[in-house]
Amino acid sequence: AQTVTQSQPEMSVQEAETVTLSCTYDTSENNYYLFWYKQPPSRQMILVIRQEAYKQQNATENRFSVNFQKAAKSFSLKISDSQLGDTAMYFCAFMKLSGAGSYQLTFGKGTKLSVIP
């Protein structure tokens, strides 16, 4: 079974600064997808960024980028120029693409990020 570990239950960052959220995962699969989801106080789950395991290039979406280290099974999220609206719970998630349990998301326990004015 796959496991996803987020080792930072809470973090804070000053507005306009950069912060990195950590995520590691354990799998024997070679093909999979990784995701970062954001959950603001509204409770809505919002996709932040996605990474395909077969791609060596790190995914980027505006101020959000990842550092994907496949051999180390690490998938960290970097938020640049942090904004007050980035305050939320962030979840790392894993999706395998074949075999039993394929296309299901396995989530980490989340990191609560607070952006301080």
Next chain:
Amino acid sequence: NAGVTQTPKFQVLKTGQSMTLQCAQDMNHNSMYWYRQDPGMGLRLIYYSASEGTTDKGEVPNGYNVSRLNKREFSLRLESAAPSQTSVYFCASSETVGTEAFFGQGTRLTVV
């Protein structure tokens, strides 16, 4: 585009009561999921439906049943609610192959 719609948004049940959470998606997605979210636990998969006509257990299926009524709709039923089922429930859908899951707004269920 409505995306994924869940009803109700809030519900209070007494122990032993039954209820069905409804979920519908308008994105023509093949796969649908039910998750529960508890403090400090992240989201855990209850049941999923990889395609219309199929359902399978996830990580925490005990106490729940599901029905994939058609391609759009996937319901979750609690036959005899227990306080341990107090949680926030999320329905989600996705294309079959590795695209992101889209989530509904969640249902906060309290069992007293």
